[in-house]
Amino acid sequence: MIGLKIPKDIANDVRKSLLKNSLINLDFKIEREKDYVIIPLLNEPKMDLFSEICQDKCEIIDTDFEMQKRSPRSLKEYLEGKIDPKKIEEIRGSFDIIGDIVILEIPEDLDEYKHLIGEAALKFTGRKAVFKKQSEIKGIIRTRDLEHIAGEDISETVHQEFGCKLMLDVKKVYFSPRLATERKRVADQVQDGEIIVDMFAGVAPFPVLIAKNHNVKIYAIDINNDAYEYIKRNMELNKVSDKIIPISGDVREVLGDKNIRADRIIMNLPGTAYEFLDSAIETVNEGGIVHYYEFSDDFQKPVERIKIAAYPRKIEVLGKRKVRSRSPGMWHMGIDARIF
Numbered sequence: 584m585i586g587l588k589i590p591k592d593i594a595n596d597v598r599k600s601l602l603k604n605s606l607i608n609l610d611f612k613i614e615r616e617k618d619y620v621i622i623p624l625l626n627e628p629k630m631d632l633f634s635e636i637c638q639d640k641c642e643i644i645d646t647d648f649e650m651q652k653r654s655p656r657s658l659k660e661y662l663e664g665k666i667d668p669k670k671i672e673e674i675r676g677s678f679d680i681i682g683d684i685v686i687l688e689i690p691e692d693l694d695e696y697k698h699l700i701g702e703a704a705l706k707f708t709g710r711k712a713v714f715k716k717q718s719e720i721k722g723i724i725r726t727r728d729l730e731h732i733a734g735e736d737i738s739e740t741v742h743q744e745f746g747c748k749l750m751l752d753v754k755k756v757y758f759s760p761r762l763a764t765e766r767k768r769v770a771d772q773v774q775d776g777e778i779i780v781d782m783f784a785g786v787a788p789f790p791v792l793i794a795k796n797h798n799v800k801i802y803a804i805d806i807n808n809d810a811y812e813y814i815k816r817n818m819e820l821n822k823v824s825d826k827i828i829p830i831s832g833d834v835r836e837v838l839g840d841k842n843i844r845a846d847r848i849i850m851n852l853p854g855t856a857y858e859f860l861d862s863a864i865e866t867v868n869e870g871g872i873v874h875y876y877e878f879s880d881d882f883q884k885p886v887e888r889i890k891i892a893a894y895p896r897k898i899e900v901l902g903k904r905k906v907r908s909r910s911p912g913m914w915h916m917g918i919d920a921r922i923f
């Protein structure tokens with residue numbers, strides 16, 4: 584098996600560069616030999632990649648390597664012995680897997696280990712690409728900056744959830760696999776024959792899941808044109824083109840222009856959905872249901888907002904839950920309310 588023999592004093596810099604280029608075979612141990620280390624390689628590297636660091640002091644050799652003893656059960660376990668145990672503790676074990684892509688959160692002081700962590704994530708998950716979160720979710724279209732740290736530099740993938748195929752580009756559109764259970768919960772409440780509006784549809788995970796399981800008509804609206812394009816792709820991929828009407832634009836204008844009436848409205852834009860409650864109330868039929876989401880520390884605030892927006896119509900809260908934690912004490916709340 585091939586390895587790169589490197590003088591000890593430059594081994595760390597060369598190792599980082601190899602990691603960055605996904606060249607290290609992580610199934611085998613790095614060997615040590617007097618003043619040299621030998622790193623197991625997956626492929627022969629182009630030596631000009633390292634010419635500045637190596638200056639003719641590194642050599643490709645054919646040798647045997649010892650297998651890593653245990654197969655890793657978790658990302659943390661995989662990194663044990665490779666980076667400082669205290670630092671391993673800082674790594675967020677929880678990460679998102681979207682189709683072939685892993686998205687990781689790496690604390691700032693672990694930035695120098697990002698490629699090592701990326702490679703470990705690649706190996707551990709068997710996916711194709713690893714990205715590091717570079718910002719919070721931001722802006723109207725709710726995307727975040729991502730840095731590619733390992734594997735192939737691809738950002739489009741197909742994610743599978745409850746039998747649905749969702750094609751999306753993690754850099755261009757919002758998508759969270761952590762909302763899968765919430766989507767199922769809402770989809771399970773739908774009755775055949777309903778007209779539904781998803782006001783902030785993204786790539787249409789709610790509409791596709793609902794349409795695959797019910798005989799309904801769903802307006803899937805999003806202001807992000809890339810999301811709109813993926814809605815159309817996902818309708819085809821899931822063979823639900825006859826049940827979903829994709830619309831690109833600002834939902835307030837769309838609903839104002841088209842005079843749509845609905846039995847059920849989904850409002851998954853938890854930061855600012857309250858600004859659109861008046862549109863939702865105008866659109867929802869008597870006895871219809873609104874699934875409203877808001878970042879809040881209690882249930883009272885989102886429920887009050889629905890009551891105020893609906894007035895003089897009456898509301899009945901059918902369900903309320905903490906969908907997921909956003910930050911300490913702050914929750915992504917979900918309220919199901921019937922509007923009379």
Ligand SMILES: C[S@@+](CC[C@H](N)C(=O)[O-])C[C@H]1O[C@@H](n2cnc3c(N)ncnc32)[C@H](O)[C@@H]1O
Nearest residue numbers: 723724757758783784785805806807833834851
């Ligand atoms: C949090 S994402 C939710 C996406 C989707 N419901 C899901 O569960 O994956 C919110 C979406 O609302 C869209 N959006 C934001 N403001 C909008 C507006 N005024 N009209 C229509 N869509 C909007 C964004 O582009 C984004 O795709």
